[in-house]
Amino acid sequence: MRILIVGGGTGGTIVANNLARRLTPEIRAREVKITMLSASDKHMYQPGLLYVAFGQMMPDELYRDQATLLETSVDFHVDPVIKFNLDRKQVETKSGRTYSYDVLVIATGSREMPKKIPGLDEGSDSFYTEDGAVKLFKKLREFKGGKVGIVVGVPHKCPIAPVEFTYALHDYFTARGIRDKVEIKYHYPINRIHSIENVAKWAEPEFERMGIECETLFNVEEVDAENKIVKSMEGSEYQYDLLVSIPEHHGMEVIESNEMGQDGWIPTDRHQLTMEGYDDVYVVGDTTNLPVSKTGSAAHFEAEVISENIASIIKIGTPVSEYDGKVYCFIEAGRDKATYAMFDYQNPPDLKSANKAMHWFKMSYNKMYWSSVRGLL
Amino acid sequence: MSEHKIIDACNTYCPGPLMELITYMKQANVGDVLELLSTDKGTASDVPEWVNKIGHEMVSSEIIDDIWHIKVRKAK
Numbered sequence: 001m002r003i004l005i006v007g008g009g010t011g012g013t014i015v016a017n018n019l020a021r022r023l024t025p026e027i028r029a030r031e032v033k034i035t036m037l038s039a040s041d042k043h044m045y046q047p048g049l050l051y052v053a054f055g056q057m058m059p060d061e062l063y064r065d066q067a068t069l070l071e072t073s074v075d076f077h078v079d080p081v082i083k084f085n086l087d088r089k090q091v092e093t094k095s096g097r098t099y100s101y102d103v104l105v106i107a108t109g110s111r112e113m114p115k116k117i118p119g120l121d122e123g124s125d126s127f128y129t130e131d132g133a134v135k136l137f138k139k140l141r142e143f144k145g146g147k148v149g150i151v152v153g154v155p156h157k158c159p160i161a162p163v164e165f166t167y168a169l170h171d172y173f174t175a176r177g178i179r180d181k182v183e184i185k186y187h188y189p190i191n192r193i194h195s196i197e198n199v200a201k202w203a204e205p206e207f208e209r210m211g212i213e214c215e216t217l218f219n220v221e222e223v224d225a226e227n228k229i230v231k232s233m234e235g236s237e238y239q240y241d242l243l244v245s246i247p248e249h250h251g252m253e254v255i256e257s258n259e260m261g262q263d264g265w266i267p268t269d270r271h272q273l274t275m276e277g278y279d280d281v282y283v284v285g286d287t288t289n290l291p292v293s294k295t296g297s298a299a300h301f302e303a304e305v306i307s308e309n310i311a312s313i314i315k316i317g318t319p320v321s322e323y324d325g326k327v328y329c330f331i332e333a334g335r336d337k338a339t340y341a342m343f344d345y346q347n348p349p350d351l352k353s354a355n356k357a358m359h360w361f362k363m364s365y366n367k368m369y370w371s372s373v374r375g376l377l
Numbered sequence: 378m379s380e381h382k383i384i385d386a387c388n389t390y391c392p393g394p395l396m397e398l399i400t401y402m403k404q405a406n407v408g409d410v411l412e413l414l415s416t417d418k419g420t421a422s423d424v425p426e427w428v429n430k431i432g433h434e435m436v437s438s439e440i441i442d443d444i445w446h447i448k449v450r451k452a453k
């Protein structure tokens with residue numbers, strides 16, 4: 001039985017390690033082989049980018065060598081897939097090799113698409129990449145006062161990041177003693193300030209207290225980078241000095257070019273996490289088209305279900321588990337407080353008030369992540 | 378040919394039904410009808426508000442067996 005995992009980020013790594021442990025006897029008996037193909041020899045802890053944007057973490061703290069995160073029985077290659085032949089159960093890679101599989105797990109993640117909006121790339125800064133976060137921090141450090149706009153594309157990974165960034169921005173300028181010289185204006189695509197109703201209800205009075213202005217129903221149509229104006233599809237505009245964007249995301253190019261899902265989002269069964277039409281192909285993490293938030297947390301819970309089911313199918317011929325839509329997200333509420341949101345397909349999030357203990361838990365989790373992807377947590 | 382696509386956003390909280398509609402609206406062609414299924418009662422008012430502001434067209438909105446079926450035509 002050849003299990004092939006494409007993508008060595010949060011979802012792929014948890015699937016690989018979880019499977020390697022569950023299937024130790026079968027791997028030793030050479031009945032099962034687990035192979036992982038990834039596009040990089042490094043693994044990035046992406047949530048750390050939020051801290052890089054405020055100079056609280058250095059970029060090198062976000063990385064580990066992917067090979068060191070994997071069980072030794074996982075055969076790992078840095079060799080990105082360029083073609084999926086799902087009907088022949090094969091993938092082709094950049095190096096020209098062909099890998100055949102019995103079970104395929106796709107975990108290729110997502111990417112930001114700033115070029116989809118005219119002017120957005122030139123006219124705004126984003127902390128969703130290492131370069132972007134560093135560049136933004138340098139600009140924030142130099143910022144002496146003026147108007148800062150925050151705009152959000154749909155869909156994007158980590159839906160809580162815009163709110164977290166805004167809180168952190170307020171605290172950053174307050175700490176620098178120039179908050180009174182800065183206007184912060186938060187723009188959001190739907191008619192409240194966050195997609196989760198409870199989060200919106202909690203954040204609204206907090207934003208008001210912090211003097212953060214908000215405009216809802218603001219979907220960016222274009223940015224006039226020269227004159228520093230962002231325009232919305234709904235017909236309004238904002239003149240800024242610094243524009244921070246979280247651009248719309250797509251799945252990876254390889255998913256789009258192989259026509260496996262529009263915009264790179266693979267049609268995925270809500271509970272079994274198999275690709276529609278293919279019982280031998282599982283999809284995990286950001287690249288699914290599931291109506292759940294694109295987070296490491298969702299990828300983690302999905303990865304556990306997928307590994308449990310692949311292992312049980314090998315051992316007893318049937319899956320044993322179903323994904324229930326579970327997501328658990330920390331929400332940083334500034335520099336020293338945090339809360340969390342937990343929900344699944346049946347239960348909406350019930351938000352608790354932010355406190356210091358939760359912030360320190362999140363700070364610890366930033367380190368514990370590496371144990372988590374190794375499968376030790 | 379205009380398409381009719383169904384978006385099942387029942388029992389979802391984040392990013393939620395309206396965000397799902399916005400995502401699929403970007404992928405659709407002018408003239409396509411998207412039918413959003415939602416169990417969230419707020420969707421029945423959230424969607425028309427966005428659709429009217431942005432200039433798409435509300436086709437219908439009805440509740441069948443506790444599920445909202447909201448049809449929107451992409452107008453631009």
Ligand SMILES: Cc1cc2nc3c(=O)[nH]c(=O)nc-3n(C[C@H](O)[C@H](O)[C@H](O)COP(=O)(O)OP(=O)(O)OC[C@H]3O[C@@H](n4cnc5c(N)ncnc54)[C@H](O)[C@@H]3O)c2cc1C
Nearest residue numbers: 007008009010011039046047080081109285286295296297
């Ligand atoms: C600023 C920021 C803050 C965030 N904060 C949080 C948070 O607080 N909580 C949370 O839960 N999530 C957060 N996230 C989201 C989280 O990081 C992602 O949702 C998560 O990493 C998704 O996991 P994944 O396995 O789907 O993809 P990824 O972890 O992105 O991994 C994708 C992998 O696929 C590989 N790959 C790509 N193309 C190919 C190819 N062609 N062939 C082979 N391999 C390929 C890549 O090299 C990579 O290893 C945040 C993200 C950002 C950017």
